[in-house]
Every structure is written in C-alpha cells, then in structure tokens.
Amino acid sequence: MPANEKEEFEPKIIAYLCNWCSYAAADLAGSSRLQYPTNIRAVRIPCTGRLNPLMIIKTLKKGADGILVSGCHPGDCHYIDGNYYARRRFIMLKELLEYSGVESERLNFTWCSAAEGRRFANVVTQVVDRVKSVGPWEGYLDQESIKKLEQETGNPGSTIVGSEGGVVDEQFL
C-alpha cells in the first residue's frame, strides 16, 4: 500500500469496555475534557469476562480494523475475577489469531480504573496509532470468497476433503 494512503487511513476500532472501571474511566476522560482520536467506538459490557472469543473474531469479521478490550485492574473486578478469566482467554486468542495471520497490533487488552481518565485517553491514542501502523484489516473472507473456496475444497464445515455434504454452521463463518 502506498505510504500516503496509509497516512490517511482512519481505522475503525471497537472498544469493549467493562461497565465498572473502564467505561467509567472513559467518562472521566470526558468530564476532564481530555482529547483522543475519534476512531474508537465503545461497546459497554458488564464485565470483560462476558466476552466470548468468538465475539472478538466476529468483530474482526464484521470489519473492525482493531479491537480494544479494557476491564478493571487485576483484583479490582466488580465480579471478583472476571477480568482474570478475560485476560487468560484473550492471551490464548491473541496467539491463535496471530498464528492465523492477524497482526498483534489489532488486538489490544488493557485495564483502566475508574480514576484513570488520563490513562484511558492515552490507551486510545496508542491503540489508534498501533492499528494505523498495520493498515486496514482485509484479512477476513467475504461471502463471495467463501463460495469460491467451497467450490475449490468442498464444504468447509465438512471433515472430508472434497466432500459436498456436511453442515455449514452459519455461526462460525
């Protein structure tokens, strides 16, 4: 991709924020009038532990250029240890996605306490820069390419190579 195009690229980043700490930090960044790039779209969830890995994959599939998951600091979880589960899961998923070719810059996990408005603004700025550095996300397959793939290799839902049968689980496409 030409350098000038890369500079103009404005990524779309979905931020999953836990209701108790990071969402509050984002609010505090606002009431403190700290400025950060507009590329972030917050989705409020009760706890980062609520995020199923599939949700992250689907977010990428739906066209997000980057993802930020931000919860409470270790030990601060409103639901005792949801953020620990989230962290463990996220590390695994990140490695898996990296292995399958998703740049690590797209996947970001952090913590912000309700008093850390400044930290939140900094995190967003950094994440936007990171995602910008790897360009738009075009790694997912659209319906057309999947169809093409199906013709070549048979049904991706099937375990037998070349098989025409099997069930395609819509959910996993």
Place this chain on the structure above:
Amino acid sequence: MADPVIVIGGGIAGIQAATDLAEMGVPVYLVEKSPSLGGRMAQLDKTFPTNDCSTCILAPKITSCYNHKNVTTYTMTELVGVEGTPGNFRVRLKKRPRYINEDKCTGCAECFEKCPEKIPDEYNLGLTEHKAVHKYQPQAVPNLAVIDPDHCRKLQEDKCGLCEIVCNFDAVDYSQREKNFIVQAAAIIFAPGYESFDGDIVSQYNYGKHQDVVTSLEFERILNAAGPTDGKIIRPSDGKKVEKIAFIHCTGSRDFSRDHNYCSSVCCMYSIKHALLTREHLPDAAVDLFYMDIRSHGKGFERYFNRAEATSGVNFIRSRVAEIERREQDSRLQLKTTGGDGGFKSEDYDLVVLATGIAPKEEVTEDLQKLKVRTNKYGFADTGEFSPFVTGREGIFACGAVTGPKDIPESVAEASGSAVMAGGLASLDIKELGVTEAPPIASRAVTNQRTRIGVFICHCGTNIAGVIDVEEVTKRVADMPFVELAEDVKYLCSTDSQKLIADRIEEYDLNRILVASCTPRTHEMLFQDAVERAGLNPHLMEMTNIRDQGSWVHKDEKEKATWKAYELVRAGVARIKNALPLERGEVDNITRALVLGGGVAGMTAARELGNLGFPVSLVEKEEFLGGKAASIHRSGLGRPIRPFLERLIQEIKENELIDIYSGYEIEDISGFVGNYQLELSGPKAVELEGGVVIVATGGEELKPDEYKYQNSEKIMTALELEESIENDDNSLSDAKNIYMIQCVGSREEDRPYCSRLCCTQSLRNAIELKKKKPDSEITILYREMRSYGYYEDLYREARNLGVNFSRYDLETKPKIDIVEGDNLEIEFKEPLTDTVVKDNPDLVVLAAAILPGDDNNRISKMLKTPLNEDEFFLEAHVKLRPVDSSTDGIFLTGLAHGPKNISESISQSQAAAGRAASILSKEFLLTAATIAEVDESLCIGCGDCERVCVYKAIEVDPFEKKAEVNKVLCKGCGNCLGVCRPHAVDLKGFKNQQILDEVEALLAKDEEEFSKGGML
C-alpha cells in the same frame, strides 16, 4: 411504615448505615455537610491491602444509596440540635445555601468555564484550583454545581453574574439563604468521620514552609490518576522528578506530649501502600519508611507488609526523624534521624510524606458535647466495649472514625451494626416489610407488536451541540428502519423533557426508546424512570453516550465527532430493536436466620436479630453457650467479661424468637439465599430452614510446640496466665521474674498472619501482675508492639509501671532451656546493647497464635463459601463488604472470620445481623433483571460455566445434564457466556445478538460516509 432514622455524615460509614436501613424498609435522612457524598474515602487513590481503586468500589455504592427510594439526602447540611426522646427525636438541621437550585441544575458544567474566579480546590486539598462555581469533585453525588459565596464576585461585590447568564436551566439562584428545618427521627446515627491530625508538623517538619513536605492525604491526591498531577509523583515545588522519597510514620500519633497517645491504626498500612504504589509509579525510586513499630494487625495486612519488605528499593528504617531542613544548593530535603546507636544520621530526599493520624473533628467533638453524648479524653465519642455503637445518650448511635481511629472495613461493619441498633427503635413491622419492594408493573404491551423506536438526542446546551451537529444526526437517524420518531431536545434531563418523552410514547405508541446524551452511569435510572412512568418496561430504554465519550473528547474534530455520534446512535437503534421487556422475578424468602456458633459472636448476632423481631435458630456444638469467651476474663481494655456474658446468655435464652440447639453438630447445609436447609445431629436429628446463615463458628488458641511449653509447668500461654491471675493462683505468688514472648506461632513462615490481640493481652496481663506485685520483674520480648488504637494507652501504662521491653527478630528468637530439675533459663539478644542476655525466669508466658476453627474447611465446603489462605472465612470484599461472604445470604463474624478481640467480635456480629436483616426483612427476594439464561437445546452439560461462576449461580443438573441458572444468585456478569462453547448461555439485556447487532451497525459502511468529508 417504619419510623425514619437520621444518619449524620455521608462518608462510607453513613452511606452503609443509610443503605442497610433503607433495605430494611426504614426511611432514612442522610445528612452531609459538604456538597457531595463520599467523605474521606472518595479522596483516596487506592485501598490496602488489595490496592483496589477507591473510586471504583465506592462510586457504585454512593449512587445506589443516593438513588434508594427510602433515602432522602441533604447535602451542605449541618446538625444544630436534638430534642425529644428515643423513638421520637426532633432533629434541627441547617442547610447552607448552594446558590444553585438543586431541582433545576443538571450538573452540565457549562457555567464553570465562564466563571472568572479561581479558588483552591478543597477536594484536592488545595493542590489545584477550580472556579468559584464548581462541582465539589468530578464525580460528585448529587451531580450539582455549587457556588463558593466567599469568592463569588456576584455575591461579594454584586458584579459578574455570568453563571446565571449562561445557565440554560435558570438554576443559579443568588438569593438563596440559609435554611433551618426540623426532621422527626426515631434514632440518630452519628458518622461524621475524622480529621487528619498532624501534631506539630508545622514546627517540627516545616510542613507548609517546605512545599515538598506533604501529608499522606495530599499524597493520595498526588498518586491519583485524576488528581492534581494526573498521578505523576513529582516535587510540588518545581515539578521535578522524584528519585528518593521518605515516609514518616506516626506524625501526630502515639504522641503523648500532644495529648494524642493513641495509635491511629491505619497509617502503617497506608504508608506501606504508598511505598508500593510509589514503586509502581517510579520503578527506580528509593523509598524509605521511618517507623516505630509496623502495625499490620488486620486481616491480610501482614502479607502486604511482607510483600513491601521483599520489594527492592523499599527500606523500612526503625527510627525517628528529628527534623527536616531544605538544602540551599539543590533544594532537596535533608532528614536528620536518630540512629540505633544514639547518634544522628542525615539523608537527602526529594519528597517527604508525613503519615498523619486520625483525630476527631473539632466541631464534631463540640457537637457531641452539645448532644450530651459522652466523649473520651481524646474527644472521640465514647462507646462501650460490649456495646460498641451505643453512646451515652439513648437513641444516638455512633459509628466509624468518630468513635476512634479505624480503617474502612471496620467503619463499614460498625455502620451495619448501628443500622441494626437504630432499626430496633424505628419500630420495624416485619409483617409490612415485604411491601417496600414490589416489582414494577409495565402496562404497555410490547410483544407481538411492531417495533416502534423513539430516538431522543440531547443537545445538553452546547455541551453536545457545540461540537456535534445534533440536527444532522437526528435527520439521518429518522430515516432508519424501525425508527418511528427522532427528536432533538435541548436538555433531555430536565423535568419538562421527561414529560415530553412520556407524551411521545403515548402519541406515537413507541415501544423502544433510545436516548443519546450523556453517560448511562449517571442518567440511566432517570430515563428508565421516565419510560416506566409512561408504562414502558424500563429495559426497553437504552442510552448512547455521545457527550462524555463523544463531544467532550473530540471538541476540535466536529465533523468526525458528528459522524461518530451518528454511528453510535445507529448502533443504539440496532441494539434496542431486539430488546425485550425484562422483569425481576420473585422468590420466596424464609425470614428466619440460622446462626452457627453459640459464642459471643453468634449470640450477639442472634440477640440483635431477635430484638428486631426475626426468628433465629442458634446452633452450638458444645453443651454450653459462651464459646471462647467462657475461658477469657478480661476485655481488651481490662473490663470483666463474665457479667456481660451471663447477661447475654440470659437475654437470648429469654427471647422466645430464638431457638437454641446446644450440643448439636452440623451435618449438612444446602440451598441458597432465602432458602437454606440445615441438618443437625445431636440429641436428636433436626432439620432447620432459614433465609440467611451467619457463620460464627469461632477459632482456637494455639498450643505451642516450641519454647519447651509442653515440658514445664512454669511455661504457659497468655490465656492460661489470664486464668491464673483471675483465680489468684499460688503459682503466681512465687513468680518474681517473668518473661513474656510475643508472636508465638504467628507471623512465621507457615502461619504468616498477625494474631492481632496477643500484644494487648500481654500488656494487660503485665499491668495486672505489676499492680499486684510491683517488685516483680516483667520483660516482654516482642517483634513489633501492636497496641493499636486506644490500646497504646496500655503500652504506655506498662512502660510507666516499669515493664521491660526488648525486641527480637525471627532470626534471633529467644531460647528457653530447662536446667537443674525444673528451673528455666532464657537466652535472648538485646538489640539496643547488642549483647546476649541470660536469665532464669520464674515464669514464661507465650502469646500463642489464634488458629482458625477445625471445622472451617468442612463448613466452607457445605456453604460453598471460600476460606482465605490462612483458612479463615473470606469476606466478599475486604473493604466494603467485610461481613458478607461471596455467597449471597451468608455472613461472617468473630474468630471464624479472623483474629479479633471480644469488642471487635461484638461489633462485627451486630454488623452481620444488620446485613442479615436487610434480607430477612423482605417477604420475597427480587432477582436482578439482567441475568443469564440457558437455552437447553444448545447446552451440552460440560460444566464450564459452573467452574467460572464465583456466585455459584449456574450449575449443571446431574440428571438432565443441562446448566441451570439460579435467578436469585446470578449477578449478571456474563462470565458463563465467555466460556460457553455451544453458546447456550445468554445474558438478558446484553444478549449476544444485541451486541453483535450493535457492532455490525458500528462497522457498517454507509453510502454517504465518504461524501461527509470526515471519513471514518
């Protein structure tokens, strides 16, 4: 309806007391002197020993208290006087003018910018400035502006008046005057908090003169990410990096000359916290702590101390700082300290933090005296050791730091305890209690109706509209599918707009509402109420945050911010379109308490609940009641326990509501909050049921296996000595040379906790012996003297009586030998002279550790409630839920929870009773609306959800092999969703589909987005 109770003080203690009473169905007046609730805790950065963020844990508590329908909050209000009698007090109050109409102000902050007058920010302790019209703190509750009359140009010189001009709500009111009024209350809870006491730091440490000498509270603000330095530790004088920092313990505490002999109990811990946080912020900084004794006597505190000791760069120095001078050449601070050898040493630092103590507020002491509430010699409210919240005046209860120095969990526990005492006077009528929380009824039909969404977009004056083109967003959204109406409103939170929303629902037959404005954290409840009044289920309203996370953070990128707002609103529409009405379910509640353990802790809890009118079943494994207290004789401050214990036993035996099962063993416990079953074995098999369980199963004293304890009659434990003193044993009359060894079995590798009460117990025994026989020689060999709080007076008394003290370390433990028949020989190292001393004591007393009860493991498994590393029962939250277990409906008290003395056990038991009462007072329990649900057709019964649920709210049915959600226990965190492979679990209100719809709408490409210029 029960009679109202008034709570004075809106800090953490007052908030807890008010919430507990409100939950019991008692109307509460919560009176706070400052413009916002929160008190001291709101100023803290983190809390020990978990380093939890203070605001994170406090803010939800404040909000739910403030919004509770049984709580009426008066801010900026002070107590004037009290007349009348218990059950019927007339409390005179005085409300200072805010100069802001509290009904009209929305906290939009538009006026702050225009105000020309800067003043020191009180919340940040003057370390920064805000305007004369301001919010007390960014997250103030209530979220209202306030005008400082001393600095307002309009009020002072009748000039300016800008805030009135810019206010769109006509909320500024310069004509407000002080208002006096009277409220009726059955009881009064006094929780006005404390003042930081600094002794003579001004003259001694040049505080105020040297800018880089700060108090601990100031340091809290400096550490805070939202504080004056954004959490950067820099020198206040010149903003330079801090490389070396000193913490001075006991400034203003343990200071006999200043009439503050008591220990403030919290400074050691918060200084350790400060040291650890400093290293986190500045990994290279050198941190020195100057201390006398490290008093980490609370639960989990010793481990925290050990962690700090093991942290490189953190040095604990046992020494007093004599003076602080500022060096001319590099303006660093030079500390002169007394060295161990009697000489002086000096060292340079960039920043010095003074660990200031806790003292009663001067005006509070006056208030107390006005109220005819007895104060102690230090000016704190005087309460009894056996009745910790009862003041000298009937009907007035005190809790928190007003009765003496203490930390947050103790204050919270005391607050719940005083709520019980006050509730007793408020004539609770159990029969009518359940009525106080009936589920709301939404009349408007939603299912099988076409989705008709109403979108309301707020200008928030210029707060949103100044950046975001609100009309443009409204126009675009209006064309979206399912959107019946899109309307922009100047201020959605105003009363008129609330009515407007209700009218529109009626007019357009709307069945989903999207509000695009500020944050749901502060305003969700308001809008939920508004739609509910129009007959719509409150969960059919969603909010989209376009101010706090929109216009405010993108003020220079108007086009992009507008586009972002449009996308957010579009996503909100996508999300709300599939929302379903959510109801809170009702579950039957058995209004009986099951109390496990018939010691002082269990009996106190039973008595309080019985007094409130709740039936109680009390189970004790021994034949007799009294537990450990039956074998101890003196309270912490030396009062006899026997008479109190006998009275307590008599009281609970006489109370018809309390059934006692003594001589019964617990066989099994099952069930959940509202419905516990208890199986007992004993004289006969018994099955009991109750809505709550209070665990008060006690602990044990260690029988030491060191210091030749097993080998000589002349070596006994402190408890055995107490028994001998009480019986005036002959064995003591011959004992002239007595040694006491502290920390026997505590604070060692395999038992790394402090047993808390042994230091005071030994001091008390030493004083007792010395008084009986002044010529006896008593030496206490200790590691750290932990006579916290008022017990410091005992330490002083013992020293005045001539008791010797000598410190030892874990590496230089004293040695005891038995020589020539039955004679003892002790050998220990005297640190001051650095010599080894040998002596032949007549008696050696071992301060043995407190052990968790044998049964803890078994009971914990039955209750499915966890133990901590030391096998004591673990509380749900170490700071704010000190007597709750993580399992709903199970409460912890006494030695089962951790080492504590009798007075502390009583206070904790009253707290447990208070927390239990807030559940027992409901005829049925309401489940949360946003909880998990299982699609059985998808569930494979793998049990992953069960493993991650800390609330034990989801379990796989062993026969059906399907997961089931316990609606009472589920908190709606969604952790089970995170691990569910077949996606069989979903979370109401945060459904997978809703979130995916939202994300899809956020990411959707729009035909026009390129033409918009600000491509996003």
